[in-house]
Amino acid sequence: MAKVRAFLAMSLDGFVAGPDDSLDWLEPRPRGAAPVAAPPWSEAPEDALVFADFLDQIGVIVMGRRTYDIVEGFDDWPYGEIPMLIATHRPLAHPLPTVAATHGTLTEIIAQAKEVGAGRDIYIDGGTMVRETLAAGLLDDLIVTLVPTVLGGGVPLFAGTPRTAELTVLSVTRYGDGLVQMHLDCRR
Numbered sequence: 001m002a003k004v005r006a007f008l009a010m011s012l013d014g015f016v017a018g019p020d021d022s023l024d025w026l027e028p029r030p031r032g033a034a035p036v037a038a039p040p041w042s043e044a045p046e047d048a049l050v051f052a053d054f055l056d057q058i059g060v061i062v063m064g065r066r067t068y069d070i071v072e073g074f075d076d077w078p079y080g081e082i083p084m085l086i087a088t089h090r091p092l093a094h095p096l097p098t099v100a101a102t103h104g105t106l107t108e109i110i111a112q113a114k115e116v117g118a119g120r121d122i123y124i125d126g127g128t129m130v131r132e133t134l135a136a137g138l139l140d141d142l143i144v145t146l147v148p149t150v151l152g153g154g155v156p157l158f159a160g161t162p163r164t165a166e167l168t169v170l171s172v173t174r175y176g177d178g179l180v181q182m183h184l185d186c187r188r
Contacts, residue, residue: 002114003121005141006130007054008157012146015154016127021070025149051078054143058082059120060113065090067126068099083116085109087129106136127155134186135161142167142184 009026010016018025061079063071065088071078077096085102086092087109092101102109110133113122124133133139144157168185175181 002059002117002119003140004110004124004133004138005054005058005121005143006124006133006139007051007143008125008127008130009145009147010157011149011151011154013150013152014156014158015151016130016157017070017155018151019153021066021155023070025147025151055080055082055123057121058123059117060085061123061125062087062109062113062129063124064088064126064129066128068092082123085113085116106132106138110138127157131157131161134165135163139186142186143181144184145179145181148178148180 008016011018011025017023055078059082061082061084063084063086065086068084068086068088079098081098084096084099086095086099087103088101089103090101092099095101102112104112110122124130124139130139130142134142165186170183170185172183173181
């Protein structure tokens with residue numbers, strides 16, 4: 001059965017985008033920046049933090065309009081040919097052939113995504129979409145990569161979540177450049 005999943009980076013102070021929706025804090029970090037603590041965390045090879053490995057499991061992406069408007073301008077489209085549903089009430093100006101606008105309740109959008117994804121996992125992208133999906137109890141799996149950066153403002157991941165969400169930590173992996181990735185089970 002398809003899982004509803006999220007994969008995103010978050011600053012130490014809980015933001016997934018900086019002021020003015022900036023993502024420049026996610027640029028490659030200089031080697032040796034922000035040294036990490038020694039084990040007990042599991043070690044991983046430098047190339048283990050590969051977004052493409054996650055995308056290989058995905059049949060459809062559900063993204064909020066605000067996030068889509070940002071990533072649409074990327075020089076390189078990171079999502080390949082994966083079908084994408086954009087939750088919006090406004091028409092999309094020049095969508096790629098794999099991108100379609102949709103609207104409805106979150107439950108209806110997830111149901112539509114399950115059909116489009118043909119049994120493969122659903123990737124929820126964008127801070128607001130992830131927060132709302134978690135709050136609605138519809139998120140199965142959350143992978144958060146903590147970046148050792150304090151932004152001081154921006155788009156919060158969890159602020160305003162209307163209910164307590166108790167998550168189970170499945171794994172924690174540290175990377176030599178200071179990143180810490182948590183894989184969380186959201187089902188309770």
